[in-house]
Amino acid sequence: MQPIITTQADLTELAARLAAADAFAVDTEFLRERTYRAELCLIQVATSDVAACVDPLQLQDLSALARPLALGSAVKVMHACRQDLEVLYPVAGVAGPVFDTQIAAALTGAPAQVGYADLVRRLLGCDLAKAHTRTDWSLRPLSPEQVEYALDDVRYLLPLKIHLEEQIERLGRAAWLEEELAALASAGNFSVDPQQAWLRVKGLHGLDVSRARLLQELAAWRERRAIDRNRPRGWILEESVLREIVLRVPRTHAELAGIADLPASTLKHCGEEILGCVRSAGILDPPPPLDPRVRPDPTRTALVRKLADLNQSIALELALSPEVLTTRRELEQLVDGRRDVPVLHGWRRSAVGDRLVAGL
Numbered sequence: 001m002q003p004i005i006t007t008q009a010d011l012t013e014l015a016a017r018l019a020a021a022d023a024f025a026v027d028t029e030f031l032r033e034r035t036y037r038a039e040l041c042l043i044q045v046a047t048s049d050v051a052a053c054v055d056p057l058q059l060q061d062l063s064a065l066a067r068p069l070a071l072g073s074a075v076k077v078m079h080a081c082r083q084d085l086e087v088l089y090p091v092a093g094v095a096g097p098v099f100d101t102q103i104a105a106a107l108t109g110a111p112a113q114v115g116y117a118d119l120v121r122r123l124l125g126c127d128l129a130k131a132h133t134r135t136d137w138s139l140r141p142l143s144p145e146q147v148e149y150a151l152d153d154v155r156y157l158l159p160l161k162i163h164l165e166e167q168i169e170r171l172g173r174a175a176w177l178e179e180e181l182a183a184l185a186s187a188g189n190f191s192v193d194p195q196q197a198w199l200r201v202k203g204l205h206g207l208d209v210s211r212a213r214l215l216q217e218l219a220a221w222r223e224r225r226a227i228d229r230n231r232p233r234g235w236i237l238e239e240s241v242l243r244e245i246v247l248r249v250p251r252t253h254a255e256l257a258g259i260a261d262l263p264a265s266t267l268k269h270c271g272e273e274i275l276g277c278v279r280s281a282g283i284l285d286p287p288p289p290l291d292p293r294v295r296p297d298p299t300r301t302a303l304v305r306k307l308a309d310l311n312q313s314i315a316l317e318l319a320l321s322p323e324v325l326t327t328r329r330e331l332e333q334l335v336d337g338r339r340d341v342p343v344l345h346g347w348r349r350s351a352v353g354d355r356l357v358a359g360l
Contacts, residue, residue: 001013001014001050001052002052003051003052003053003148003151004052004053004054004055004142004147005052005053005054005055005059006055006058006059007059008059008061008064011054011059011064011065012064014050014052014054014064015064015065017047017050018045018047018065018068018069018074019067019068019071019074021047021048021068021074022073022074022075023047023074023075023076023077023099023158023161024045024046024047024068024074024075024076024077024158025044025045025046025047025051025076025077025078025154025155025157025158026043026044026045026069026076026077026078026081026084026088026095026154026157027043027044027078027079027084027150027154027157028040028041028042028043028044028083028084028087028088029041029042029044029135029137029150030042030083030087030137031136031137031138032232033232034231034232035230035231035232036226036227036229036230036231036232036233037230038083038086038087039138040056040087040090040091041056041057041137041138042054042055042056042137042142042150043056043062043065043088043091044150044151044153044154045154046151046154046155046157046158047158048158051151051154051155052151053142053147053150053151055142056091057138057140058140062091063091065092066091066092066093069088069092069095070092070093070094070095070096072096072097075097075098075099075161076095076097076098076099077098077099077101077157077158077160077161078098078099078100078101079100079101079116079119079157079160080100080102080113080116081100081102081184082184085098085184085190086190089190094185096184096185097181097185098181098184098185099161099181100180100181100184101116101119101157101160101161101164102114102116103177103180103181104161104164104165104168104177105119105160105164106320106321106324107168107171107173107176107177107180107320107324108164108167108168108171108173109319109320109321110122111321112321112323112324116128116153116156117130119160120156120160123159123160123163123164124159124160124163126156128152128156129149129152131145131149132145132146132149132150135149173347175347176347176351179346179347192223192227194219194220194221194227195216195220197219197220197222197223197233198212198215198216198218198219198220200219201215201219201239201242201243202239203239203243204243204246204247207246208288208290208291210281210282210283210284210287210288211246211247211249211281211283211287213281213282214245214249214277214281214283215242215246217277217278217280217281218237218242218245218246218277219242221273221274221277222236222237222242225270225273236266236270237266237270237274238261240261241260241261241262241266244259244260244261244262245259245274245278247290249278249283249287250275250278251275251278251285252275253271253275256271256274256275300332300336303335303360304328304331304332304335306359307331307334307335307356307359307360308322308328308331310355310356310359311325311326311331311352311356314351314352314355315352318351325343325351325352326341326342326343326348326352326353326356330343334356334357334360335360339357344357
């Protein structure tokens with residue numbers, strides 16, 4: 001079989017081999033610098049006896065891959081798979097079941113975000129080439145060296161799975177891994193709700209109620225426009241500009257034009273829609289004064305630090321990275337009285353969550 005698949009006949013043959021396997025490796029190469037939705041450029045797959053690249057830019061119909069990718073009897077072995085699953089979703093729907101080597105490695109004590117090349121070196125003693133890490137995978141033709149580099153991303157996944165399963169079993173954490181991998185099966189991971197886009201905006205804390213409403217309105221508008229035009233959300237409205245609009249609450253084109261770094265083209269084509277978001281937020285004129293920076297509550301800060309130290313101690317006991325167990329944000333939520341946080345669900349509750357609550 002050719003190392004790069006560009007015909008429907010070869011794709012059909014490859015799909016049959018994948019469907020017959022108990023497990024096969026999958027990786028993708030994609031671009032999203034110019035678009036909202038990732039542009040799928042290459043799909044790499046490997047079984048124990050064949051490795052190939054599927055070229056979606058040459059093949060107009062990828063439906064043959066849908067069956068093996070969704071087939072329940074074939075485990076898809078991937079590394080840090082969330083973005084790969086997202087870009088494969090239009091091709092195959094929800095691909096699964098999945099074995100994610102990054103997730104499995106984290107449960108054996110590796111760093112939470114351990115890279116594929118690092119993991120291959122740690123467990124298999126192989127050093128992978130780095131010459132094509134910045135390749136534009138949308139350009140054709142691909143050189144033989146580029147194809148080999150891409151295939152290396154799947155050649156070692158099945159051996160990694162074997163090593164990691166042995167370690168997980170030895171540590172008695174098979175149920176932990178099963179729980180972590182089950183979370184990857186939800187199609188909701190790939191749906192976009194513009195009304196929740198404001199939750200991703202960083203650098204805005206302690207907003208009054210009306211400005212928080214404006215943030216939600218403006219972020220949702222930006223997300224919908226980015227989706228409709230298939231352009232990166234930052235091309236629609238830079239995050240720094242969005243924050244300035246929320247803080248300054250411009251009500252006229254002249255006030256909006258005074259926002260630093262707002263492109264003239266955005267003002268011309270989107271100014272009225274942006275001002276419409278301001279009006280929809282129903283902010284008083286003049287808007288409420290911005291809250292001065294409030295000094296952290298020393299009692300709360302001390303409690304968060306205490307829980308962080310306890311989490312660090314438990315992580316040492318379990319030989320895990322602390323961030324595998326929980327995050328600082330979750331610790332802050334526990335201190336604030338929240339009990340609907342991930343660390344209080346599943347295996348994390350018995351491993352660390354109950355002890356954190358007892359430490360409050």
